[in-house]
Amino acid sequence: MEKHRVVITGIGVVASNAIGTADFLEALKQGKSGIKQWEELEKLNLRSQIGGQPNLSEVNLEEHLPRLLAAKLTNKGIIYACLAGVEAWKDAGLTPSEETTDFDSGLIFGAGDLSFDSWINREMPSYPIDRGESKKLGSRTISEGMNSGAAAYLNSILGLGSRIQSNSSACITGSEAVLMGYEYLSEGRADRMLCGSTEGDGRYIWAGFDAMRVLCSDSNENPTYGSRPMSATSTGFVPSGGSGALVLETLESAKKRNAKIYAEILGGQVNSGGQRGGGTMTAPNSEAVVACIKSAVKNAKIDPKDIDLISGHLTSTKGDPIEIRNWSKALGLEGGDFPLVNTPKSMIGHAIAGAGSVELVACVLQIYNNFVHTNINLDQIHPEILEIIEEDRIPKKSVNQEVNTVMKANFGFGDLNCALVLRKFKE
Template sequence: MELKRVVVTGLGALTPIGNTLEEYWEGLKSGKSGSAPITYYDTEKFKTKFACELKNFDPQNFFDRKEARKLDRFTQYALVSSDEAIADSGLDLNALDKFRVGVIWGAGIGGLETFQNEVMDFAKGDGTPRFNPFFIPKMIADIAPGNISIKHGFMGPNYTTVSACASSANAMIDALNYIRLGYCDVIVTGGSEAAVTMAGMGGFNAMHALSTRNDSPETASRPFDATRDGFVLGEGAGALILEEYEHAKARGAKIYAEMVGGGMSSDAYHMTAPHPDGIGVVRVMENCLRDAGMKPEEIDAINTHGTSTPLGDVAELKAISQVFGEHAPDININSTKSMTGHLLGAAGAIEAIASILAMKHSLVPPTINHSTVDDNIDPKLNLTLNKAQPRDVKVAMSNTFGFGGHNACVIFKKIS
């Protein structure tokens, strides 16, 4: 069976450094930090008092008050970003066979704020189980794609992938394969997360996973730097319209890139820590290259998982050196988490979008906040430090890994 080609025809972004695709790119290329003191709640008793929140996001610009109250923030973000991607794609929704249009979405946690608030309200009461009737529909992770499909009448495959921080990358790979195999013409894919909450921050602090650089939050996310002390939690969403190539060509669609490969693997090592030798990361990149039918020397840029954790950054770069060998120093390697923070289940989507935009604009966004060399990192690697670098990116790879040892990798190729 000959697999169908899959292209990206629409993009949408709602991020800590920009609330639209255009603003996101401006933030990326200029090296903007999205990290700042938390405004959502009183942080006095918390170890970490900052995060990468969305700036100037008002749900009433997109939903009426009654509708907004029925939606957790992660679902609001999903709807806003997917609407932008659909508009960007130029799809005529009335002309589509909606049984062949799906929504496959990633969320690592889902409605954490809804769960937190409902349980806290219950604890204040007399023990009688009084809960909001929208508690469960707001909280469950699959409700985001459900709402997207209901809004637009998309009746193809509809579900959420949950693999912690790899969730939206897994969603994109599933979407790629559904179209490749001929089951769908179009799939809205991506991911959203809204875990900047007391429960989210408190939980990650208890694991000693977050940076505690409270005196300089804007520089706290510093992948590959010797003084890195943990990741910075982010929130938002990224959406991509994946479309069968002939379907897109027939309607004269704008094509950003072709999605040519997706790979998955498992560390099978530890609940939260990566394998120190990056064995699972080596395998996921090899699987992705094999799926794309590409050689290591064809890769121009890699947007790493690069969370700014002491162990994870070193393990990933060791794996890149192993997979790409002599070609590794010729690759522009970066971590856009230095700017956006870590969006958990939405990370794969917004970082894939960053890779696609790097191809479009022939410019690789920087890894910001780097000041101190880590002797455990190969100095020959080009980590695109502190300033964007011009590059004709023909092929880009993006890595995403999650607690539980989940690894996902995707590759995009420029169509000339």
């Protein structure tokens, strides 16, 4: 079967350092941090009291969302998804119909755990069910708490009628959603798919990570310095909320409506280490990571030497040097031959299930605008990384240069891996 080429025709983003792709582009170029200290986390005795929360107060929700949703939605993960999704859809030059269903378009929009989020935002002293007042839950507890809630609310705005799906795969959720959309379209099963993921933020989502001691707890007094992937002094990731959305479209469909093409998706792979061979609930099986990257390269039919930039998972934990080693092994590149490598996490923190999609939007922006964004806070690169690659492979300031081929990967709890190859569009 002849496979369809799949291109990206629209993007939208909500991140802790910017809302909307225009501001996100500037924030990435300037190395703007979205990480703050939160008094609430201090009061509640969390070890890590820093994180990234997109600043919704700078957005007039009524300008972007239907009136009822703007007034009543309380779940931040869903609000972020709706903002990013609507921005991407409009950016692609598409307008939702109020009356008819668009059966040629679908969406795959994943989430971490939306139910943690809605509890926070109800601002009740204790959960009403336990006080015998379950009627106070109202009508939106299920629709805002169910894991498909983000996709469901987003589609109440867009009215799409092809596959509507919500994946949940920890930190690979976003890149996996895009990979699934790519596979669906390459088979010719729809014209376009809106793909992305979302994560809310705050104490109920972050406390469990804090209890696992995987968060950065040494920067409560200096929050913007907390997230420093690839650093010799990384002590844990900095959590954040956010959502990225990408409109994927068959090349035929994009051409037919003369759409702007940001980039092409050449291929990808998803796999698992099976929580064997060094892989656990929280640590990756390196053999599986290497296999995933290799397979993505093969599926995309590229030569690893053509990769200009790796957008890594690189969470600012002790796993970062292992990740670089795995990339080097999978691509067969080291030293000065290794591609440039970065991650927006130094600026926006780790948006957990939202991370993959937000970071893919960053990849698309770098391809389309020909620049490589900075890694902030990197005064001391981890020595084990410098044993594998040259120091100049890790940009410490944003650089304007041609960016043609980008490889993106995310790795998640449950020993899950996902890798994608994106390229500047050429006929």
